[in-house]
Amino acid sequence: MTSKSLHGEIENRLVEHELRYTSARKSVVAALITSDGPLSASELHDEFGGSVPLSSIYRSLVVLEETGILAPHLGTKGLTRYELAEWLRGHHHHFVCIDCGAVEDVAVDDTHERSVDAMVNEISSRVAFTPINHALEIEGRCARCA
Amino acid sequence: MTSKSLHGEIENRLVEHELRYTSARKSVVAALITSDGPLSASELHDEFGGSVPLSSIYRSLVVLEETGILAPHLGTKGLTRYELAEWLRGHHHHFVCIDCGAVEDVAVDDTHERSVDAMVNEISSRVAFTPINHALEIEGRCARCA
DNA sequence: AGCTATAATGAGAATCGTTATCATTCAAGA
């Protein structure tokens, strides 16, 4: 999906909810389109050189999450990073550096993804739990911290 | 591994580091042995009916993590939950309820686990990243929230 | 058993990420 069509999809989604695709929200989305992994509020704040106030960033994140445009990344100690939801970025997994905490996206090929899916379904069927999504986090050391 | 031998292993590990296996630390470990999923500082605090002050719990968690006895659970927004490290509890995965946030352990059979391992290794070999561990988080709704 | 050195504790202050408040600004539609 091209960056322009992404913005279009997102604007549509917001308008459906009677919300506006304002510049703060666009900035957040644009940064996350470019980024190679999820970002936290303060990382975004730095990214913008402080031009967008933190309170606006937090509010944008809330709105974008509520409308299903962003998804929180389950894999961080102490802070919350966000990424584009799967319908916008496709399914993927993460590397998490145990030293610096950096998170990087990883693509998975279909063969492997199918086996993970099978596993998730099989496991869930054995217990009272309805699976909606899954996330494989690979913990290790990134190139910089190795 | 029996509960008693677990405590023994842990005490040894602490003594190697010239640290003591005090009652606060024992309480934390005991609670995590019993629990069916990772717990946060305040959940532990409640578990103990407030008898162990929060500051002690936090300090115990830090010490136990530094010595490799506990591992932080990567899968929670806003707070940190801990569980026994893998050498004490064995490898497993998690269900995370997207409504109430509860986390529950899930066992994985060898067949599936091997395919996940293969996938992790294969992926990591393609990028500059040294894998140390992995965590499969299954997000969904638990029985209570379904 | 008593001493001593140091680990560990308890209580509270301080910090950090995040959320809520409120007056002001902006933008879409009449």
Added chain:
DNA sequence: TCTTGAATGATAACGATTCTCATTATAGCT
């Protein structure tokens, strides 16, 4: 243009976590 609700910026409030420091407890020595 005017109106109305959405969005903003600044700041206060909040909850989770960490730090500080004076006090207590414990292992090792005599």
